Amino acid sequence: MDAAVLSAALELLAEVGYAGLTMEQVAVRAEVSKASLYLRWSNKAALAAEAMQRHADVVPDIPDTGSLAEDMRHFLHALLREQQRSAQALAAVSGEIANNPQLREAFRAGMTGTLVNSLRTMVTRAVDRGEIPATTDVELLSLLPVAVMQQWRLVSDHRPDKELMDRIVAQFFSEKPVP
Numbered sequence: 001m002d003a004a005v006l007s008a009a010l011e012l013l014a015e016v017g018y019a020g021l022t023m024e025q026v027a028v029r030a031e032v033s034k035a036s037l038y039l040r041w042s043n044k045a046a047l048a049a050e051a052m053q054r055h056a057d058v059v060p061d062i063p064d065t066g067s068l069a070e071d072m073r074h075f076l077h078a079l080l081r082e083q084q085r086s087a088q089a090l091a092a093v094s095g096e097i098a099n100n101p102q103l104r105e106a107f108r109a110g111m112t113g114t115l116v117n118s119l120r121t122m123v124t125r126a127v128d129r130g131e132i133p134a135t136t137d138v139e140l141l142s143l144l145p146v147a148v149m150q151q152w153r154l155v156s157d158h159r160p161d162k163e164l165m166d167r168i169v170a171q172f173f174s175e176k177p178v179p
Contacts, residue, residue, distance in 0.1 A: 004030040005037065009051040018048060018093045018103075048093060049106030059114045068126035069174040075122065076145060076165035079115070116142055144172055 008029035012021050021044055027034040041047040060078035063071045097104045120142040126132045145168050149160045 001030070001032055001036070002040070005032060005040070005047070006051045006054050009047050013048060013051065013093060018044075018096045021048065023047070045100055045102045049102050052093070052103075052106045059118055062118050062121050064125065066129070068122060068131050069169050071122045071125070072119075072145070072169045072173045073166065075118065076168065077162060080160065080162065080165060112146060115146055119143075119145060141172070144168070 005026060009021070009026050012025055012029060016025070023037050023041075023044055024034055026044075026047065027037050037047065041050065060075060060082055063074040065071050065074065093103055093107070097107050120138060123132070123136070123138050123141050127134055127136055127138065148168055149164070152158070152160050152164060
C-alpha cells in the first residue's frame with residue numbers, strides 16, 4: 001500500500017502542485033481509504049516529504065571512468081533520463097520548501113541529498129587522482145550542477161537538457177572551460 005500511495009502522491013504533486021494536492025486525491029488515485037492515509041501520514045506535508053524521500057532512487061549510479069569531466073557527463077545525462085517525473089514533482093513543491101521545514105528537510109535528505117552526495121564522490125575521486133587541486137572546495141563544486149539546474153528551471157522556462165549538462169561539464173569540470 002505504501003508504494004501505491006507514495007507513487008500516487010508524487011504523480012499528483014507533478015500534476016496539481018503542492019497547494020492543489022489533497023489527501024483525498026491521493027487516496028482515490030492509490031485506491032485506499034482516506035482514513036488509512038491518516039493512520040500513516042498525519043498531513044499532506046508528511047506524505048509529500050516521504051514521497052520525495054522515497055523517490056531518491058532516480059539518482060543514477062556513480063560512474064568511474066577515471067576522468068571528472070566524463071564521469072560528470074555520464075552522470076548528468078543519466079540523471080536527465082531518469083528524472084522526468086520527479087523533476088515535475090520537485091518543481092511543484094519548490095515554492096513551499098522555503099516556508100515548510102518538513103518539506104525542506106525531505107528535500108535535503110531525499111533526492112537532492114543523494115544527488116549531491118554522488119557529485120561529491122566524483123569530485124573527491126578527482127582530487128584523490130590529482131586531476132584537480134587538493135585545495136578544491138569539494139562541497140561548493142558538488143553543489144554547482146544542482147544549483148545551476150534549479151536556477152535554470154526558474155529563469156528559463158525550460159527543463160534542463162543535454163545541452164545544458166554539456167555546458168555545465170565544459171564550464172566547470174573540464175580542463176578547457178568554455179570561454
